[in-house]
Amino acid sequence: MITRTQVKAAQERAALMLEQAGIRITPEERRNIEVAELGLADLEHTGLELVVYVNTDRYCAKELIMFPRQTCPEHRHPAVASGAGKMETFRCRWGRVWLFVPGEPTFDPQGRPPAGSESYYTVFHQITLEPGDQYTIPPDTLHWFQAGDEGAIVSEFSSTSRDESDVFTDPRIRRIPEIVEA
Amino acid sequence: MITRTQVKAAQERAALMLEQAGIRITPEERRNIEVAELGLADLEHTGLELVVYVNTDRYCAKELIMFPRQTCPEHRHPAVASGAGKMETFRCRWGRVWLFVPGEPTFDPQGRPPAGSESYYTVFHQITLEPGDQYTIPPDTLHWFQAGDEGAIVSEFSSTSRDESDVFTDPRIRRIPEIVEA
Numbered sequence: 488m489i490t491r492t493q494v495k496a497a498q499e500r501a502a503l504m505l506e507q508a509g510i511r512i513t514p515e516e517r518r519n520i521e522v523a524e525l526g527l528a529d530l531e532h533t534g535l536e537l538v539v540y541v542n543t544d545r546y547c548a549k550e551l552i553m554f555p556r557q558t559c560p561e562h563r564h565p566a567v568a569s570g571a572g573k574m575e576t577f578r579c580r581w582g583r584v585w586l587f588v589p590g591e592p593t594f595d596p597q598g599r600p601p602a603g604s605e606s607y608y609t610v611f612h613q614i615t616l617e618p619g620d621q622y623t624i625p626p627d628t629l630h631w632f633q634a635g636d637e638g639a640i641v642s643e644f645s646s647t648s649r650d651e652s653d654v655f656t657d658p659r660i661r662r663i664p665e666i667v668e669a
Numbered sequence: 670m671i672t673r674t675q676v677k678a679a680q681e682r683a684a685l686m687l688e689q690a691g692i693r694i695t696p697e698e699r700r701n702i703e704v705a706e707l708g709l710a711d712l713e714h715t716g717l718e719l720v721v722y723v724n725t726d727r728y729c730a731k732e733l734i735m736f737p738r739q740t741c742p743e744h745r746h747p748a749v750a751s752g753a754g755k756m757e758t759f760r761c762r763w764g765r766v767w768l769f770v771p772g773e774p775t776f777d778p779q780g781r782p783p784a785g786s787e788s789y790y791t792v793f794h795q796i797t798l799e800p801g802d803q804y805t806i807p808p809d810t811l812h813w814f815q816a817g818d819e820g821a822i823v824s825e826f827s828s829t830s831r832d833e834s835d836v837f838t839d840p841r842i843r844r845i846p847e848i849v850e851a
Contacts, residue, residue, distance in 0.1 A: 511762070511800035512801050513802070540758065540760055541758045543805070545828040546727070546729075546828050547826075548730065548824075574725060574727050576722065576723045580692075580693070618693035619694050621722060621723070623725070642824075644730035
C-alpha cells in the first residue's frame, strides 16, 4: 500500500533522475511514471519506478529508474497461455546496478538482499552493469537486482510484459500497486 | 558499395554523436557500429548508422544514428515464413526526425526525398519526432524517415529484425552492405 503523496514524490524524484541522465520523457509519461511499491510499504528499499514506452503483443520497452540501493526483489516470468515467459534485456544507461541470476554465488557481492527479507532471495550470482553494459535474462529464470549507491537507470527491452504473471519468491509481494488517497 | 575508410569515418562520427547525447556504448559496440550505405554510394544523403543492442527471436532493440538530413529510404517489413512482419517503435532521443507514413500528405513538409530519388518515395504523411516523442509503425507499412539539420538519434524497439526481408521502394537499394578495402 502506498499513498498518493508518496507516489507523487517518487515520480518527481524519478523524473529528476531521468533529466539528470539526459533522458527525455513527455509530460504525459512523467505524470504516468509507475511507482512499483510491491506491497512491502518500504519503497526506499524494495521497489522501482518505471516509464513504459511501449508494450505490444510482440515486444515491450521500458525505462527502469531505481533510487540508491533500491531493490527489485527476486522473481521469474513463467510461461503463459500464449507461450514462453518473458525474456528481457537490461541495459544500464546511468549509475550502476547489480543483477543476480542463478549460478555460482559471487564471493563478497556488492548487492545485498534488503534487511529482513533475506530468506526470500535464493540466487546470488552477481553481474555488475554500468552504463553501456547489458545482460539478457532467459524466460522463467529467477533474478533480482539492486541499484548502486547513486541509483540507476536501466533500459529494459523485452517480449510482451504481463506483470500480473510474475512470480515473486517473497509471497508478501504484490506486483500491482494499491494506492490510497493521502 | 562503401570503402573500409568510409565505414570507419562514419563509425567515428556516429560514436561522437552518441557521446554528445550522453548515450554510452561499449568499445566492442563502437567497433561494430553498422554503417548502412544501402547501395546508392551516397551515405551523406541516403543511409543510416546503427548500434544493435539485442536481436532475439522475440524482440530487438537498436540505436539509430543519423547524420544531418540523412534519409532512411522508403521501405516496409512484409510477413515472413515465421509470421507477421516486423513491428517497430521509433523513439527520438536526440535531435529531430521526420517520419513519413501512409495517410494525408502533409502540406509543405520539412522532410524531403533525396534529390534524384524522388520517384521512389510514395508516402508523405509527416510525423515530427523530437526527444521523448515516439511512434509505432505496424507491420508491412511503408515508411521512410529523415533527420533534421542537426542529425538525430532514435531508439528502435521492435519485434525480431530480419533486415534481409525488408522491401524497399527503390529497386537500387541493397540493405546488406558491400564493403571494399580502401
